[in-house]
Amino acid sequence: MTTAAPEPVIQFEDVCLSFGGECVLDGIAFEVRRGDTLVIQGAAASGKTLILKLSLGLLRPTRGRIRLFGEDVTDYTDSQWNDVRARIGVLFQEGGLFDSLTVEENVAYPLLNQKRAPLSEEEVRRRVQESLDFVELGHTLEKYPSELSGGMRRRVGIARAIVTQPELLLYDSPTAGLDPITATTIMALIVKGRDVHHATTVMVTHRHQDGEILDRYRYDAATGRLVPAEPGTTRTRYMVLREGRIVFLGTPAEFDACEDPYVRKFSSR
Numbered sequence: 157m158t159t160a161a162p163e164p165v166i167q168f169e170d171v172c173l174s175f176g177g178e179c180v181l182d183g184i185a186f187e188v189r190r191g192d193t194l195v196i197q198g199a200a201a202s203g204k205t206l207i208l209k210l211s212l213g214l215l216r217p218t219r220g221r222i223r224l225f226g227e228d229v230t231d232y233t234d235s236q237w238n239d240v241r242a243r244i245g246v247l248f249q250e251g252g253l254f255d256s257l258t259v260e261e262n263v264a265y266p267l268l269n270q271k272r273a274p275l276s277e278e279e280v281r282r283r284v285q286e287s288l289d290f291v292e293l294g295h296t297l298e299k300y301p302s303e304l305s306g307g308m309r310r311r312v313g314i315a316r317a318i319v320t321q322p323e324l325l326l327y328d329s330p331t332a333g334l335d336p337i338t339a340t341t342i343m344a345l346i347v348k349g350r351d352v353h354h355a356t357t358v359m360v361t362h363r364h365q366d367g368e369i370l371d372r373y374r375y376d377a378a379t380g381r382l383v384p385a386e387p388g389t390t391r392t393r394y395m396v397l398r399e400g401r402i403v404f405l406g407t408p409a410e411f412d413a414c415e416d417p418y419v420r421k422f423s424s425r
């Protein structure tokens with residue numbers, strides 16, 4: 157008996173993107189299925205963030221088709237995109253917290269700005285508290301982002317990404333600029349966010365070790381810790397971009413076996 161593969165959550169078909177005639181993404185084709193983890197690596201300016209922005213409808217492809225949750229969203233209107241975005245949590249590369257809002261208001265933002273059934277004030281407060289507790293920052297509700305350390309701001313960003321319990325989570329360089337200990341804490345939260353809510357996860361990173369954590373660990377709810385995952389069970393794949401093209405897309409084993417010198421540069425060995 158064969159089990160049906162989970163349905164695709166993201167599908168790019170021959171996607172190209174140009175700015176002023178200059179092609180910055182070319183022939184991008186990949187698929188992420190429900191529950192999969194995709195780790196995107198590549199040199200600076202290779203197009204990693206652009207792939208996330210296309211997946212959020214913040215940019216439109218010049219050519220090709222994009223499907224999200226099985227729907228062709230390529231020609232969606234802004235209002236249709238708003239409905240799609242309500243199903244996606246995102247941590248932007250620059251953090252994207254609003255400096256003029258408190259931590260509580262920042263985390264509440266996606267809940268208050270989704271068009272779906274409005275939540276009561278009490279329910280919003282409960283969910284915000286729950287998300288901040290999740291990242292162990294439940295005591296910072298009244299603070300402003302400028303009063304937090306870089307690592308704490310990143311954690312608030314994660315709380316905001318997960319507050320709607322989205323089916324799809326996108327993280328752009330979540331550990332950039334952090335010390336190794338804080339980076340590991342952030343990665344543990346990302347694994348936990350994936351495994352507690354069974355979210356499909358796409359992460360851009362400069363550190364291959366971050367991808368390995370997603371591949372090799374799972375969150376154990378009983379102990380509240382990360383434990384080694386059975387090989388292959390996290391369904392992690394790596395993508396490597398070079399100058400707007402995918403030069404590698406495959407499993408961790410295929411990544412380890414890849415001899416391409418550019419791809420090897422992104423290995424932790």
Ligand SMILES: Nc1ncnc2c1ncn2[C@@H]1O[C@H](COP(=O)(O)OP(=O)(O)OP(=O)(O)O)[C@@H](O)[C@H]1O
Pocket residue numbers: 175180198199200201202203204205206207249
């Ligand atoms: N709005 C824009 N207008 C014109 N060019 C853009 C725009 N956004 C991105 N680019 C260009 O597209 C290329 C890819 O950008 P992208 O932000 O995806 O890089 P990246 O891989 O995320 O890099 P980094 O690791 O530095 O974050 C870059 O050359 C960038 O200058």
Ligand SMILES: [Mg+2]
Pocket residue numbers: 204205206249328
């Ligand atoms: Mg980027």
